[in-house]
Amino acid sequence: MDKINRRKFIKSAGLAGGALSLAGVAGAGYSAGADKDSFTGYGRTAYGEDQFFNRKPFLVDKPTYVQEGEPVRITSIEDIFKRNGELSRLMFSRNGDQPAWKPSDGLDALPGYLRAYYQANPGAFDEFIKAMQKGREQRTNWDKYRDKYFIADAWSNAHSSPIRGRSSFPAEPQGKPEESDFRGVNKKRLKLKSPRHGSELLKKICYSFGASLAGIAKVKKEWVYQGSLRGIGRVDYEVPSHWKYAVVIAVPHEWDSMYANPTYGTSYDAYSKLRFIAGKMEVFIKELGYSARPHVPPTSYDLVMPPLAIDAGMGEQGRNGILITPELGANTRLAAITTDMPLEPDKPIDIGVSKFCKKCRICAEECPGGAISFKDTPGEVIRGYRRWKIDQNKCFTVWNSVATSHARGCRVCLSVCPYSRKNNWIHNFAREADPRDPTGLLASGLLAMQKKFFTYPGGQEYLPPPDGNNRTFGEAPGWLRTEEWFDL
Amino acid sequence: MFNNSNILEPLFWIIMGGLYTVFIIGLAMWLKDMKVKMNWWKWSLTLLWFILLSITVAGGFTLIGENELRAGLLFMAVPGAVIIVAGVALGRFLLRNTNEEKDN
Amino acid sequence: MKKRIIDLVTVLAVASVIIAAAVVGKKIAKKNDLELIGSILKPGEEYEAVNNNKWLILHESGKVKDCIYSGEGRGYNGNVQVAAVTDTAGIIMSVHLLANKETPSFVSKIFRRNFTDRFKGLPASDLAGSEVIIDAVAGATITSNAIKEAIIVGYSAGEGLKHNHSFKINAGWPELLVLLLFILSVLISIKRLRAAGKYLQWISWGLSVIFLGFVLGQPLTLPRFITVFTGYLPDPRSELYVLILPVLAIGFILISGKNNYCMSVCPFGAMQEILGAVGNASEIRLKRFSLVKYIQWGITLLAVIIALIMNNPSIAEYSVFGAFFQLTGATVIFILLMLSIIMSLFFRRPWCRYLCPVEGVMTYFRTLRRAVINIFRQ
Numbered sequence A: 001m002d003k004i005n006r007r008k009f010i011k012s013a014g015l016a017g018g019a020l021s022l023a024g025v026a027g028a029g030y031s032a033g034a035d036k037d038s039f040t041g042y043g044r045t046a047y048g049e050d051q052f053f054n055r056k057p058f059l060v061d062k063p064t065y066v067q068e069g070e071p072v073r074i075t076s077i078e079d080i081f082k083r084n085g086e087l088s089r090l091m092f093s094r095n096g097d098q099p100a101w102k103p104s105d106g107l108d109a110l111p112g113y114l115r116a117y118y119q120a121n122p123g124a125f126d127e128f129i130k131a132m133q134k135g136r137e138q139r140t141n142w143d144k145y146r147d148k149y150f151i152a153d154a155w156s157n158a159h160s161s162p163i164r165g166r167s168s169f170p171a172e173p174q175g176k177p178e179e180s181d182f183r184g185v186n187k188k189r190l191k192l193k194s195p196r197h198g199s200e201l202l203k204k205i206c207y208s209f210g211a212s213l214a215g216i217a218k219v220k221k222e223w224v225y226q227g228s229l230r231g232i233g234r235v236d237y238e239v240p241s242h243w244k245y246a247v248v249i250a251v252p253h254e255w256d257s258m259y260a261n262p263t264y265g266t267s268y269d270a271y272s273k274l275r276f277i278a279g280k281m282e283v284f285i286k287e288l289g290y291s292a293r294p295h296v297p298p299t300s301y302d303l304v305m306p307p308l309a310i311d312a313g314m315g316e317q318g319r320n321g322i323l324i325t326p327e328l329g330a331n332t333r334l335a336a337i338t339t340d341m342p343l344e345p346d347k348p349i350d351i352g353v354s355k356f357c358k359k360c361r362i363c364a365e366e367c368p369g370g371a372i373s374f375k376d377t378p379g380e381v382i383r384g385y386r387r388w389k390i391d392q393n394k395c396f397t398v399w400n401s402v403a404t405s406h407a408r409g410c411r412v413c414l415s416v417c418p419y420s421r422k423n424n425w426i427h428n429f430a431r432e433a434d435p436r437d438p439t440g441l442l443a444s445g446l447l448a449m450q451k452k453f454f455t456y457p458g459g460q461e462y463l464p465p466p467d468g469n470n471r472t473f474g475e476a477p478g479w480l481r482t483e484e485w486f487d488l
Numbered sequence B: 001m002f003n004n005s006n007i008l009e010p011l012f013w014i015i016m017g018g019l020y021t022v023f024i025i026g027l028a029m030w031l032k033d034m035k036v037k038m039n040w041w042k043w044s045l046t047l048l049w050f051i052l053l054s055i056t057v058a059g060g061f062t063l064i065g066e067n068e069l070r071a072g073l074l075f076m077a078v079p080g081a082v083i084i085v086a087g088v089a090l091g092r093f094l095l096r097n098t099n100e101e102k103d104n
Numbered sequence C: 001m002k003k004r005i006i007d008l009v010t011v012l013a014v015a016s017v018i019i020a021a022a023v024v025g026k027k028i029a030k031k032n033d034l035e036l037i038g039s040i041l042k043p044g045e046e047y048e049a050v051n052n053n054k055w056l057i058l059h060e061s062g063k064v065k066d067c068i069y070s071g072e073g074r075g076y077n078g079n080v081q082v083a084a085v086t087d088t089a090g091i092i093m094s095v096h097l098l099a100n101k102e103t104p105s106f107v108s109k110i111f112r113r114n115f116t117d118r119f120k121g122l123p124a125s126d127l128a129g130s131e132v133i134i135d136a137v138a139g140a141t142i143t144s145n146a147i148k149e150a151i152i153v154g155y156s157a158g159e160g161l162k163h164n165h166s167f168k169i170n171a172g173w174p175e176l177l178v179l180l181l182f183i184l185s186v187l188i189s190i191k192r193l194r195a196a197g198k199y200l201q202w203i204s205w206g207l208s209v210i211f212l213g214f215v216l217g218q219p220l221t222l223p224r225f226i227t228v229f230t231g232y233l234p235d236p237r238s239e240l241y242v243l244i245l246p247v248l249a250i251g252f253i254l255i256s257g258k259n260n261y262c263m264s265v266c267p268f269g270a271m272q273e274i275l276g277a278v279g280n281a282s283e284i285r286l287k288r289f290s291l292v293k294y295i296q297w298g299i300t301l302l303a304v305i306i307a308l309i310m311n312n313p314s315i316a317e318y319s320v321f322g323a324f325f326q327l328t329g330a331t332v333i334f335i336l337l338m339l340s341i342i343m344s345l346f347f348r349r350p351w352c353r354y355l356c357p358v359e360g361v362m363t364y365f366r367t368l369r370r371a372v373i374n375i376f377r378q
Helices: A002-034 A080-091 A112-120 A124-145 A150-160 A195-209 A255-259 A268-288 A305-311 A353-360 A362-366 A392-399 A412-416 A425-436 A441-453 B008-033 B040-065 B069-103 C002-027 C033-038 C104-112 C115-119 C124-128 C141-158 C173-189 C191-215 C222-229 C240-256 C260-265 C267-279 C289-310 C321-326 C331-346 C350-354 C357-377
Strands: A213-218 A227-229 A233-235 A245-251 A292-295 A333-339 A380-382 A385-387 C046-049 C054-058 C064-074 C079-087 C092-099
Touching: A002 A425, A002 B008, A002 B040, A080 A112, A080 A392, A112 A124, A124 A392, A150 A268, A195 A213, A195 A245, A195 A268, A213 A305, A245 A268, A245 A305, A255 A412, A268 A292, A268 A333, A305 A333, A353 A441, A362 A412, A425 A441, A425 B040, A441 B069, B040 B069, B069 C267, B069 C331, C002 C289, C002 C357, C033 C064, C033 C079, C033 C092, C054 C141, C064 C141, C079 C141, C092 C115, C092 C141, C104 C115, C104 C141, C115 C141, C124 C141, C173 C191, C173 C240, C173 C260, C191 C260, C191 C267, C191 C321, C222 C240, C222 C289, C222 C357, C240 C260, C240 C357, C260 C267, C260 C357, C267 C321, C267 C331, C267 C350, C289 C357, C321 C331, C331 C350
Parallel strands: none
Antiparallel strands: A213 A245, A227 A233, A245 A333, A292 A333, A380 A385, C046 C054, C054 C064, C064 C079, C079 C092
16 A cells, blocks of 8 residues: 555656656756856957867868959048048038038049949948938938937947047057057067967967957958058058968857847947057067057958958858858957967868858848848959958948938847857757758758748838838847837 | 856755656656566656657757747747657557557 | 428528628728829829839939839739839839738748849840749749839739730649548448448548648638638639639538548548557547537638628638647637647547638538538428
8 A cells, every 4th residue: 555655656757757857957947048148249358268269170261251363452432430530521611611522413523432332332422322311311300319319329429438538549550550560569589389389379378358359360362452551541552561460359248138130239339349459469468579550340351351250260150241250250350460470370170151141142132221142153353363242331321211320230140140149058059069060951951940930020111110020030128218218 | 047147056066966766766667567678668758758858948048048939939849749659659659568468 | 301491501600601792802991002002102102003003212313213014913812912112224223012901920931031122224125025034932932033024914914914814724733642631531422332441431532631731831721711712812813722622522511511621631630540540549429419509500600701891801811720730820820730639649630620710611512512402302
C-alpha cells in the first residue's frame, strides 16, 4: 500500500517536473531575450571580449568584394557630405557676404567641378533640390513633433556636442600629412619585437579605449579619397608613403535607440565614441614613436571606411553598403588611424554575408527613400568594384524628411538588418551555424522565418504624415520617451 | 533566468537539474506501468523530442523577451505544431505493442 | 415529396438572397475616375483630361507640369486601378493604387515592400515595351503583376499606343497537377480498384499537400467563388490553374453529385487526413450534427452576402488555408488553425466538418443538382 502510494507520488512528481522544467526554460528564454547585457559593445568590457566571434575558421586570402577592371579612387565630390559641404559654403555666407550661389540660380551657375558631377549623374541635382524642400518642411513640422522627441533630441544633441566646432577632439590635421601626422611624435622609439606584436598591442589598446571591434589593414591606394585632403583642401595628391597600415575600429550605436530608428535614434552616440577612441589612439601611437592620423566621423575621413574594414577582417559589405560584422551586424560605425608603425594586417573573412544579401532584400524593402538596390546580384561596377548601388541622394532626402529636429539621419537599414541582433543563444546559433552551412539552406530557412514571423512596418511608414506614420522599427525604450518623464 | 544575480542564477539551474531528474524518473515509471518496453534508441527519441519541445518554448520566449511578441508566438506555433504532431506519432509508436497485447 | 420541395425552396431562396446582395453591392456608388484622380493631386493643383486614360497636371501658368496615366490590371479578386504620375519626359515619378478588391493583407504587403517605388525613375515607354523586368512581391504575385499591367495599359491607352495583348496561355505543371489530382480522385472512387485506390489516395493527398498547398498556396477559397459569380475572371495568362480549380470542382459535383474536390483534391483536407492517420483519428458523432452544419452553412452564406454588398470578395476570406500554407492572416485565424490541427489528430477532418466555407458552397451545388433532377423526374 505504502509502496504504491510512493510510486504514485513519484509518477505525479515526474509529470509536474516535466511541466515545471518547460516553464523554467520559458523563463530562462524570456530573460535571455530581455537581457540588456546581451547587447554587444558599449564599453561592457575593456579586453576585446566584444569581438567574441571566432574568425579563424572563416579567414580567406581574398576579400569577398569583387574587383572588375581598374580600381579608381573616389573623388571627394562623389561623397554626398563633401558635395553638400561645398554647396553649403556657396549657399550660406560666412561673414555677411552675399551667398555665391542659390538653388534658383540653377546648375549652370555652379563651379565647374560641381557642375561636372551633376551632369554626370542625372537626377542628382533634382534630388538635392527635393532634399532642400523636404528640409524646409522638416523645420516647419518640427514644432508638431518636438515634444514627442524632446528627450531623443536632447540626447542626440548631447552626443553631438563634442563634435561641433573647432575644439572638437581629435583636432583636424593642419598642413601637409608629412608634417601633421608626425607632429608630436616621440623622438625616443623602442625596438618592436615583431609586427605581430605591434598589431596585438594596438588592438588591445583600442579595446581598452572602448572599441568593440578592432582590426588592422594594409592601406590600399584605391580606398584613399582623391581631390581633397584634410589640412590642405582641394588638391590632387598621391597617397602619402607613410600611410602604410590602418588600425580600424568599430563601435555600435546604443541598441535600443538604434532599433527605434529613424526618429529616436542618433548617429552621434557612436560618432563621439569613435572620435574619442581614435583621437586617443593617435596620441598613443605617436607616443610609441610612429606617425598617426585619425580618420573619424561624421566626415573627417581621407579614406573610405567599409572596404578598409573588410580588408581588416571585421566583416563583409551588405546590400545596404554598410559593413556587416558577425558581432554587431549592420549596427557598425567605423573610424581608422593610419600609421607607419610596422604591423601585421589581419586576414579578411567570409561568413556568407554577400551570399545572404542576395536573397534577403529586407533593407531595400524597408528603406524609406528607396535608395537601396533590389537587384538579385550586385548590379553595377563602381570605381572598379562590382557592388549594389546606393542612391546617396535619395538617402539624404530621407534624412531631410523624417521627424527629427534637423537632417539627423535615418539608419533604418541598420535596424532592420537580420544580422543586427543580440549576443544570446538563439542568435548565436544562427551566427555560428549559418557560415558553416555550405548549402545555404539554413540561411534560406532563417530568412523565411525572419520575413514571415517578424513585423516590418515597410519603407513608407517611417516617413512623417502624409507619406507615412512616423513609425519606428522597434519600440522606443522608456528612457527616450518624453511622455514617461514629463507632463505634456 | 536571473541575469544579474550570482546566487539565484546557479540556484535556478540546480533546481532545473532536479526537475529534469524527477521528470525522467517519473517518466520511466509511467512507461513501466503502461508496459512499454524501452531501449536505448527509444529513450533517445523520447528525450530528443522533449529537448526539441524545450528549445521551441525557450526560443519563442526569447523572442518575446526581445519585444517581438508576434515573432515569438509564431516561433512557438509553427515548429510547435510539428512537434505536437511528432509527439502524438511517437506516443502511438511507443504504445503500439502494449495496445496489441491488450487486444489479444 | 416533401424533401423535394424543401430542396427547391432552399436552392431558390439562397440564390435570390445572393443575387439581391450582388445587386445592392453594384448599386452602392462606385467612385468615378475623376474623383479617384482628384484624390492623388496636391491641394491647389489643376488638371485637364486628355482622354479616358491620360490627364495633365497644370502649372498656375497653364503650362503642363506632369502627366497622369490611369489604367486597370487584372488582380486576384478583381480589376486593380492604378495611376502613374510621370514628368513631361515620361519618366515615372510615383504610382498610386486607386481602387482594388485584393486581399487587404496582400495590398499592404505590396506597399510595405516598397513595390510601387520600383517603378520610380523608369521611362513609362520602356515599361510598356516590356524592356524592364520588375520583380513581383513574393506572396502577392498576382496583385504585383496587376499593378504593372495597369501602368502599361494606362500609358498605352493614354498615348494611343497599341498595347501588345499577347494572349498566350502558359499551361504548365500547375494545370497538369490539378488535372492529375481530379483524375486520381475519379480513379479512387472506382470500386474495383479498391486496393490500388488506397495507395492512389495517399499519393494524391501527398501531391496535393506539397504542391497545391505549400508550393502554389492557392486552394479554393470562398472569395474565388464569389469573383467567378460576379463575372470576374483572373488573368488566365498568369495563373490558369486558379480558374480550372473551381470549374472542375463545381463541374464534378453537378455531373456526378460527388464532392471530389473536398474528398481528394483539397490540400487542407488531405493534410487533415494525414494528421488523422498520424494520430489514429476517429469519427465523431455529434448529437446535434445537423444544427452545427446549419450554423456552418449560415456563416458561409453571411460571408458571401457581406462580401457582395461591400463589393469586395476578399472580405469573405475566413479560411485557414492562407495561414497554414503561407503563414498569412489574422491572429484569430491562426488560433482556428492551431485548433484544427490539434483536433484533426484525434478526429477526422474537423475543419471540413464544422468550419470550412467551401464545403457549404459544394453542398449548395449538390442540393441544386438534386432539386433540378427531381423536377425532371416529376
